[in-house]
Each structure stands twice: as C-alpha cells, then as structure tokens.
Amino acid sequence: NRKIILDSRPQGMPEPRNFAFQEEPATAPAAGEVLVKTLYVSVDPYMRGRMNAGKSYAKPYEVGGVMGGGAVGQVVESAADSFSKGDIVSGGWGWQTLAVVGAASLRPIDRELAPISTALGVLGMTGLTAYFGLLAIGDPQPGETVVVSGAGGAVGMIVAQLAKIKGARVVGISGSELKNSYLKQELGVDAVVNYKTDELEEALEAACPDGVDVYFDNVGGEISDAVLRRINKNARIPICGQISLYNLKQSDQGPRVQSILLTNTALMKGFLVGDYAKDSPQALKELAGWLQEGKLKHAENIIEGFERIPEAFLGLFSGDNLGKQLVKVAEV
Numbered sequence: 001n002r003k004i005i006l007d008s009r010p011q012g013m014p015e016p017r018n019f020a021f022q023e024e025p026a027t028a029p030a031a032g033e034v035l036v037k038t039l040y041v042s043v044d045p046y047m048r049g050r051m052n053a054g055k056s057y058a059k060p061y062e063v064g065g066v067m068g069g070g071a072v073g074q075v076v077e078s079a080a081d082s083f084s085k086g087d088i089v090s091g092g093w094g095w096q097t098l099a100v101v102g103a104a105s106l107r108p109i110d111r112e113l114a115p116i117s118t119a120l121g122v123l124g125m126t127g128l129t130a131y132f133g134l135l136a137i138g139d140p141q142p143g144e145t146v147v148v149s150g151a152g153g154a155v156g157m158i159v160a161q162l163a164k165i166k167g168a169r170v171v172g173i174s175g176s177e178l179k180n181s182y183l184k185q186e187l188g189v190d191a192v193v194n195y196k197t198d199e200l201e202e203a204l205e206a207a208c209p210d211g212v213d214v215y216f217d218n219v220g221g222e223i224s225d226a227v228l229r230r231i232n233k234n235a236r237i238p239i240c241g242q243i244s245l246y247n248l249k250q251s252d253q254g255p256r257v258q259s260i261l262l263t264n265t266a267l268m269k270g271f272l273v274g275d276y277a278k279d280s281p282q283a284l285k286e287l288a289g290w291l292q293e294g295k296l297k298h299a300e301n302i303i304e305g306f307e308r309i310p311e312a313f314l315g316l317f318s319g320d321n322l323g324k325q326l327v328k329v330a331e332v
C-alpha cells in the first residue's frame, strides 16, 4: 500500500514538500471491514484548512497521518455482509492506494447510473453542496439574478446550472476565459466576469443591471465585497467557501457588511454540506434525475497517477481545474 501523509504544516500556500510518500504492506480486513483498492481520489479546497493546526470547518490532519478525503474504489476482499468482492464503493479513506475501511462508513455506487467518478462530484459532496446551499438558502425564483463566484469550479458549475433549472438569470465569476466560455456556451450562463482581467466593479455593474438577488459565495475576499455592494432588497447569500483567504498568512480585514445586510434586509448564512446528511439521499436522487435528463452537465478535470495527487491539489489554488478535480489512480 502506498500512501501520502502530511509531512509538515504549510505557512501560506502549500508546497509539494509538505507531503511525503510512504509504503507499507496492506493488512487484511477484520469482521465488518473491507479492503478497498482506490480508483479515484478527490482533491478539495477544504483540505487546505485541515492542514492547519487551528480550527477550520473540518478537523485538522495529524502530521504524519494520511491525507484523508473522498475516494472511490473497488472491494478486493470483504469481511462484511453488506459488500462483496468487486463492488464499487465511495468513502473517506483518502490518499492511499489500498485501505481497510469499516463497511458502515461506505456508500455503494451504482455503476449503471453514471460514471463512477461522479460519486465524488455531481453525485457526491460537490453536487450536494451546490444543491443545499443554493436551494435551501439561496432559494432562487424565476427571473431573479443569481451570481456565483468560483463559477468554473466543481461546486460553482453545478450551482450555475441549478439556478438555470430554477429559471433564474445567472452570472458566473471565474478567473479564466476557458471557464467563462464553457459557462456561457455549454451551460447557458447569461453573463460572465473574469476577476483577473476585467475591471471588477464595471464588469459586475454591466452583468447585473437589475442588482443581485442571490450571491453564492465560493471565494470571499474582494470579489465578494464587490458583489455585496450590488445586492437587492431581501437578497440571500449562502456562504459556501472562502478560497481566496485559505492561504493568507495574516487574517484579512474586509469592509464591515452589516449595514449592507441591514439596509437590504438581506440574509447571509454559512453552511456545511454535512449538516444536510439526512436529506442527502433524496437530493442525490434529484441530481441523478437531472443528470439523466440531460439538464445537468458535469465537467471533470482528471489527472492520472497516484504520485500526482499533491500536484492536482495545489492546482486548485491556481485555478487549473475546469469543473471537479479528480485523480485517477487505477482501473476497475
């Protein structure tokens, strides 16, 4: 078994030297466990927070411990009644080629429904984050303007499409022309802003002539400050992520937004996808339905090779990924 551990905690932007590769013999599963061979590994922005010692929205990784996170694999040996050899499963065993995992923590994946990698994207945590953040908090109505930042990434792309399904006018913000043309041409997004090359205030003004009713915030920082200046009465602002702040060495002092919220009687609410676990099976059914009807497209950025997982992870912070970033580790 090969695994990637957290070797040291990063200061600011993480680097390849913060990770180390280790090898050890695989162990046999005990009663109630299975041995899984990893097929796909997910890399996610929240992992950056877990590399710090302090409080984040997920528990810190131990230095010397394996980088945990979402993965899809195939059962190679089972000592649990619920799974047999050959089954495809999804779980949180992270950056390792083989893992002994408690069967109760695994989700069976239906190979007929969609490509198995989607269990880490549109039919997994990514899709659920977009679903609950947008629909439970944002609640877009037909004709309203929905702005989404990080729009060319995994969650943002699903948010944009769900908002279109709900009949809203959608504005996507990303840092790349490739992402923005995909959003417009493939996903039918109404207007796009490139925060790296456009003059942000002017571009937002032009893209949102009727103001902003829902702002789905994936990035925080100055992009969000500019959007918040344009919210309408009773706007809803789901706070999903703040990726522009994750690698700052010092905390960032932004404008105080309370008076904007007060004047517009707006709702700003942070949320964690895990809080909606009870409703997730139903949401996954609905997402799968839209996928099968062709109303929802999913883009995946797949890098091949276990040894390239750190590189794939670091690429999230330079915007290398169009859609969900995955690493393919082995064939079924």
Ligand code: NDP
Pocket (backbone or CB within 6 Å): 044, 045, 046, 125, 126, 129, 150, 151, 152, 153, 154, 155, 156, 173, 174, 175, 176, 179, 218, 219, 223, 239, 240, 241, 242, 243, 244, 245, 271, 272, 273, 274, 316, 317, 318, 319, 320, 321, 323, 324, 325
């Ligand atoms: P993405 O696929 O969106 O990947 C990250 C993207 O963020 C990059 O492609 C890049 O796109 C953009 N980005 C990177 N650095 C910056 C920056 N400094 N300023 C603006 N944009 C930047 O990741 P996910 O879809 O998986 O996650 C999106 C957000 O949602 C993250 O903030 C994440 O932490 C959060 N999240 C929250 C969850 C929850 O339960 N609340 C669950 C899952 C995710 P670009 O080219 O546009 O710069």
